[in-house]
Amino acid sequence: MPDKKETAQGRYRALAFVKGESLAKEKDSQVSEDELHTWPYLVRKEFLAVIIVMIILMIWSIALDAPLEEPSDPSLTPNPAKAPWYFLGLQEMLVYFDPWIAGVIFPSLIVMGLMVIPYVDINPKGNGYYTFKERKFAIVTFCFGFHVLWILLIIVGVFMRGPGWLWFWPWEEWDSHRIVAETNYDLTQFIGIDSKSLLGSIIGGGIVTIYFFLGMTVPYLLMKMRKSQMLEKLGTIRYSIVAFLFWSMLGLPIKMVLKLVLHLKYIWVTPWFNI
Amino acid sequence: MSNKEGKEKLNIRELIKAKGIPGAIKDLTLNSQVWRSFFRHGLEDTPKTRMQTVISNSFLHLHPAKVKRHAPLFKYTWCMGGITFFTFLLLTITCVFLMFYYHPNVRDAYWDMKGLEYHVPFGLLLRNLHRWGAHLMVITVWFHMFRVFMTGSYKPPREFNWGIGVVLLVFTLLLSFTGYLLPWDQLGFWAVTVGTNMARATPGLGHEGPFGEMLGMTAYNDIRFALLGGSMVGGNALLRAYIWHCVGLPLIVSAFLIVHFWRIRKDGGISGKL
Numbered sequence: 001m002p003d004k005k006e007t008a009q010g011r012y013r014a015l016a017f018v019k020g021e022s023l024a025k026e027k028d029s030q031v032s033e034d035e036l037h038t039w040p041y042l043v044r045k046e047f048l049a050v051i052i053v054m055i056i057l058m059i060w061s062i063a064l065d066a067p068l069e070e071p072s073d074p075s076l077t078p079n080p081a082k083a084p085w086y087f088l089g090l091q092e093m094l095v096y097f098d099p100w101i102a103g104v105i106f107p108s109l110i111v112m113g114l115m116v117i118p119y120v121d122i123n124p125k126g127n128g129y130y131t132f133k134e135r136k137f138a139i140v141t142f143c144f145g146f147h148v149l150w151i152l153l154i155i156v157g158v159f160m161r162g163p164g165w166l167w168f169w170p171w172e173e174w175d176s177h178r179i180v181a182e183t184n185y186d187l188t189q190f191i192g193i194d195s196k197s198l199l200g201s202i203i204g205g206g207i208v209t210i211y212f213f214l215g216m217t218v219p220y221l222l223m224k225m226r227k228s229q230m231l232e233k234l235g236t237i238r239y240s241i242v243a244f245l246f247w248s249m250l251g252l253p254i255k256m257v258l259k260l261v262l263h264l265k266y267i268w269v270t271p272w273f274n275i
Numbered sequence: 276m277s278n279k280e281g282k283e284k285l286n287i288r289e290l291i292k293a294k295g296i297p298g299a300i301k302d303l304t305l306n307s308q309v310w311r312s313f314f315r316h317g318l319e320d321t322p323k324t325r326m327q328t329v330i331s332n333s334f335l336h337l338h339p340a341k342v343k344r345h346a347p348l349f350k351y352t353w354c355m356g357g358i359t360f361f362t363f364l365l366l367t368i369t370c371v372f373l374m375f376y377y378h379p380n381v382r383d384a385y386w387d388m389k390g391l392e393y394h395v396p397f398g399l400l401l402r403n404l405h406r407w408g409a410h411l412m413v414i415t416v417w418f419h420m421f422r423v424f425m426t427g428s429y430k431p432p433r434e435f436n437w438g439i440g441v442v443l444l445v446f447t448l449l450l451s452f453t454g455y456l457l458p459w460d461q462l463g464f465w466a467v468t469v470g471t472n473m474a475r476a477t478p479g480l481g482h483e484g485p486f487g488e489m490l491g492m493t494a495y496n497d498i499r500f501a502l503l504g505g506s507m508v509g510g511n512a513l514l515r516a517y518i519w520h521c522v523g524l525p526l527i528v529s530a531f532l533i534v535h536f537w538r539i540r541k542d543g544g545i546s547g548k549l
Contacts, residue, residue: 037325038338042347049354050361057365057411061403068392071385072464074507081465084455086413086448091469100484103473114441117424118434126427128548135427142424146417273478273485 079163079176088157089150095165096255098274106252110145113245117142120238145249184265195269204268208275215247216240337536342544351426351546355419359447360532362412369405370521377457379517381510384459409451416447428546436538439531446528453520456513467516468508474499 036042083091093102125134132139162168163176186195187207193200220239223231231239258264268275290299304310305318316327326340345351376395377387391398420440423429429437456467474497475481481499482492494506504511539545 034344035341036344036347037322037329038340038342039325039328039335042338042342043329043335045347045349045354046357049358053358053361053411054365057404057408060407061400064403064407065399066403066406067460067462068388068458069461072459072461074464074509076461078461078465081469083466083469084452086451087470090473099473099476100478100481104477104481104484111441111445114420114444115438118429118431118437121430124430127430128426128428128546130426139425146421146424272489 080161080165082157082161085154085158088161089153092153092157092161093252096252096259100273101275109245109248113249116241116245120234120242122233122238141246141249149249149252182263184259184263186266186269187264188269190262195266201268201270204266204275205270208268211251212244212247215250216243219243339540339544346545353418353422355415355422356545359412359415359419362408362415363528363532366405366408366412367525369401369408372401373405374521379457379514381459381513384457384513388458388460409454412447413451416444420444426546433538433542436535436542439535439538443528443531443535446524446531450520450524450528453516453524456508456516457520459513464508467512471499471502471508471512474502 082088090102090107093106096102097106121135121138123135123138125131126138159170160167162172162174163178164180166178166180168174186200186204188195188200188203193203195201195204220231220243234242255264255267258267266274287299287303290302293299294302315331316324318324329335329338329340373391376391376398378384388402391402395401423437423440452467452470456463475494476484477487477498478485479487479490480492480497481487482494482497484492487497494500500506502512502515503509504515
């Protein structure tokens, strides 16, 4: 039981008494080597950052006016009708995938994929410092997704896309009458099978399934053969999540190449959805 | 507290004689009950008062009293998280002013933009600050995420906070997107039309998405209808965008921000090795 004492200051209860130095040091030299006072060392930098940002924003706002076009008119569709710039990566995906993938599935996978990163990246190295050597796969994958698939597609969407969502270089004039005659084929049409037929649908579905199946099992078996410690630590569940997200992400550039080189439209056609 | 009863009763004439009039005023102010109730510590520059400055201030108290030596280094933080929070505050403030001049209905919305430009003193500057600030916030959020990834700062024990950060990233984009419609010009109207048309294709929940029709979705009961309050972008969509933009989303974002900041402290502070 804690003691109760009557003192000059009044009553107090001593819950614990710890011997040692006080936490509030009176001299700077007593402050520990690897720590700094927040005030002033951090707060002054924050203050400086705020001033710099404010100056930049002020100059930006004085020099450039926010865009304001004609009053909205539901009967007058602009060509092209572009989403806000930060969503143009998704809109650019519409060239290669149907809206339910480009506009719903991929964004959901991106958000979920980002959220699971800390739980599937079990590499304890590189926690709180810069290193490439110690986490090559993580950095290369993330940077490919972020810089190439997200930022680069936004740049394409903002600067390279004109009327009809056709490719125009920034120095080219937009020609709204330009027509690109381009016939795209479904995958099974290359081997003479109607993609809308049951057989075509089964073949297409088979190919998508095999893509994920091989993508997930082949590296697994290779790592297993080499008795990879990584795989052992990762476990089957974490491995499957990483592999699924990885091959889903790579599905985008693969489909892009197939579309641009072979004029491929759909790999898998069903009455309900197309991939 | 050095001023005991006797000292407080010090003769004012003696005080003026000792310190001069400005000195006496300063002395009396600093020792007054009012001042003492505002500021609980002295102003001399000692490690103790430095810590008290942070601890006894509600706003500075977001920080710990001491940080790791590398924490304020630019190469570790890129200042991106802090700048993002600052843009959020700036947008909140400019938002309040803009709301005085804006009516979220189809008849007035566009002309309020014109009014800001031609009739409101500094109205255009206000709108520009809000617009470019919003763009800046989207950019800094992305760079913040990139930096956190590059320093591996999502690793244990910070996994949960990374998830909160992803949520905040999504809500930042939604905030920007809902704001895009409000000027009610061709740009915003069609950008939001294109954006929300995606919702039509949601599997199971949109009337053009896979299995949507099978589950009884039409243009009048699917998820797009819920977002727009109609089957196309119109007055209801404008009002919904306005309320989400000015009230709903900022409330949600604030809640997540609180957790985000709190967890930074609990999970070992800003940046750096743990």
